[in-house]
Amino acid sequence: MAKQSCCHKKRLRRGLWSPEEDEKLMNHIAKYGHGSWSSVPKLAGLERCGKSCRLRWINYLRPDLKRGTFSQEEEDLIIHLHSMLGNKWSQIASQLPGRTDNEVKNFWNSYIKKKLRERGIDPATHKPLTEAPTSPTTTACRAVFSDAELNPTPTPAQVEQMLEGLKMPLDEDWPNNGMSECYQVPPGPCAFDMGALQQHCGGAFPSASSSSTLTGQQSPGASLPWLELGPTDGGHYAGALGDELRWSDYFDGACFQATTTLQGAQQQGQYCAYDTGKDDDAAQLDVHGLSNWC
């Protein structure tokens, strides 16, 4: 007999969530946070397993979700990141504020894969379909970045030094979500040698000046590719957004109001937690987000 899931074992409800269930889960998390997911169903009065509640929250109920169609920038970034990370959907999604791994994965499988094939590119290797794969990492990168961009540069120690130079404490009133420090990346040309960082991270990191053959886009002031998705200018941007924030960050202030009432549309309010309204020209990067690359 086949092994059955936790929901089956406990004879719990499965399938689509009703609006009543959503409301129960929302209300519970708004009041108490999720704490231990395994205890959420019982405390919230739901006949679901904790896993199901967690998934529903992460993929659908979280107020910071962007939803709606993916922008061209997001699409380019997904392709870019996939060429380096492969099917690491959670890592890819962590660089796309308001997007879930499930959403990114679905988008990839239903749309991008097909689009790349139409362009004669193998979505798995990011190489032309006619070429046979060799070394996975190297070939994947070479299909997207030039040889020059993949050239090795400084030692890890030198890279650490560069990153150290960019480190800055977070402002007191900055909603840091547990972070104590950020890297400051000034606008304009890249503030540090991305080639070095690439080397530090195992050679698969794109240089700041790299332009994917698929994207060909770099916005001024965006020293890292995912900065393109942050606030337009002068804003604060914390990578790895989904993992860093907790429910209290949303429910404790006006941000929650903005994101829930305007959910579904792309609007400025979704970034309110990361935009202090200051006129800083520098973007702030989550240290943990950077370390994900290494």
Place this chain on the structure above:
DNA sequence: AATACAATCAACCGCATCTCC
């Protein structure tokens, strides 16, 4: 208008890893 097919996406499954005792 009815049907078939394709596309999309929410949800589930099972495995790997983490955490706690």
Place this chain on the structure above:
DNA sequence: TGGAGATGCGGTTGATTGTAT
């Protein structure tokens, strides 16, 4: 140190919706 439970992740499924015939 090992086991159990919790959590996270990627792959897959299946219901729903959209489009073509």
